[in-house]
Amino acid sequence: MIRTLAVVGTGLIGTSVALAAVRRGVTVHLLDTDASAVRTAELLGAGTARPPGEPVDLAVLAVPPSKVADVLSEQQARGLARSYTDVASVKAGPEREVLARAPRPAHFVGGHPMAGRERSGPLAARPDLFQGRTWVLTPSRLTSKRAFDRALELIALCGGVPAVMQSSAHDETVAITSHAPHLMASLVAARLGGRSPVTALLVGQGFRDATRIARGEARLWTDIIETNAAEIAGVLSALESDLTQLLTAMRDLSARDPRNRAQSRRNLTALLERGVAALESLPAPAPGPLAADTARVDVTIAERPGELARLLDTAAGYGAGPDTVAAPVAPHGPDGPLVIRFGLAPAEAATLAEKLAAAGWDVVREDDVPDGRAPALVGAPG
């Protein structure tokens, strides 16, 4: 069991781990080469800046990937902890270095919590940063059972969801899900450089979302990307050839050559559809409307202007916000009454149905709208 913890590096991730552990009664010792970062973390209640009197149960190394093996070697030489883990977002390179030169590589297991924020530094830390988030462990061929178990306990303390994979599989995957997307966003963002101020007027929320990751600190990201360079080069190479194909289609479309145009339009639509399909195959970050564990409440409404707005307002008052409205359906054809469908957790659905009925709304009983009947959907979530 973890009774004492050391956190080396009191930035966003390290301080968040410390805050979570302190809340669970663990004694946490904070270390950082930047004295003001340690001080801020201590003032936040993340632990003490005093060094431990004896080795702690686990030390978390919250340092850039290129520093993991050096910091581990240094702290093992000093006897900081009995077990060690890290939180760097690249795993294979640091593991190789740990196996090559750390005094006791068996006492170390690599880790990577899938959590972060736009802001960095200890002030951005939150004890619930890892709640419900995947936290990958990448044991090496030497990792001891004890080091692995301590890391699992840490994940449990932080409310994370453990996943185990080989360091090489981890790095191959994050090259696709994190590092290459970051670089592509940097390329897109950099294209704004040197443009007239009018350009900023045409920057909408879509562009801001798409390039948010590219705001990350350039030196830290150079370290991350360099440490995973081979895997990232593979992904970028595939993206380069995808882009070349897309560019051919775009040139055909722009040349307005009727021979290639239809095929190029199909290629363009196919690419867009592949993107949509890949994104839709991802699990929802939170249960969306009509997910497996949602129940539906159908309400028939009168054909009066504003009637739908009135229903949505009433339902919102009973906790069914606009995002719970899946779609209006017209189960008896375009001229039949219109049915509005809400999707909520079963308990909430029961309450909503009861409240709406009591307020005089025409709530349809579940078996009145058979699933076999294809409803006319409008305004389904995009």
Next chain:
Amino acid sequence: MIRTLAVVGTGLIGTSVALAAVRRGVTVHLLDTDASAVRTAELLGAGTARPPGEPVDLAVLAVPPSKVADVLSEQQARGLARSYTDVASVKAGPEREVLARAPRPAHFVGGHPMAGRERSGPLAARPDLFQGRTWVLTPSRLTSKRAFDRALELIALCGGVPAVMQSSAHDETVAITSHAPHLMASLVAARLGGRSPVTALLVGQGFRDATRIARGEARLWTDIIETNAAEIAGVLSALESDLTQLLTAMRDLSARDPRNRAQSRRNLTALLERGVAALESLPAPAPGPLAADTARVDVTIAERPGELARLLDTAAGYGAGPDTVAAPVAPHGPDGPLVIRFGLAPAEAATLAEKLAAAGWDVVREDDVPDGRAPALVGAPG
């Protein structure tokens, strides 16, 4: 003045325009080839599905870019309105077609509100969708003063911020700020296709944000992208050569060849920094901490673990959430007392300072922390 409005196309944008206009007392007529979309919009209180008895003051064509000229020609032939505008996100191609074949091109001015949502359809509509958002108008060489003025009035009704530019300048810019970023996001998203389910475990918020635009409806986006193909091809071609350069650097870094490595690392950092700089040069979507119109409140805190957490909790109770904390400063050196700085609107800052002082906190008077003194910043927003 606009007393009567027609909206052709009651999707997200059209219905939002209609809702905003109805709230300002305008009589709105709703038209759509999809009867259930019109019906939903009417039930939301966005206007009436009855056709107008005489030409309305302004008609808004909320249809895909390739349909603008056809729908305009058809409605002008029917005499739907005295003036027309559209909301399509591509402007030069539709303008060319309008000039070539609409019965009265002078009565039309192109428009593009920079607003949208992840969801589409009338149910996602909101009357405040355009509040504070840029709304571009692209008058052609024939656009009449009356058509232009009606469109300006519509923007004012919707709470938008008008901007005027040539259709070609608009399209060149949105190729950079919207269309090429969309396609790059599609390429990145499509790379997930066919991967093992484990991959989804390593998809974090950064990936979701970066690819959100690629969830857009593939057929509508094919239309948009095809209509602006030449400009987009130019941007993609530049991105292709940026990517080729980046790939060279990544291969050098992965080959671990010491000769090229230092230069390649510098090139990588320089790209990341160009991205960061371009994004930081954008105006903040909402005033951030310490923006021009914010005032600061500095509080000196005692050197006790948890003291900072206690202050942040107290301040949050007075409306100063965690995002108003700019940075702790140590104005008298690393061993002097630590000062926590909040950035808020001036009126809120005055209230916060008063409340904190009354609660016993040591609020520093504005002139006690001179700006000339370089504060030790930690944890500044990333």
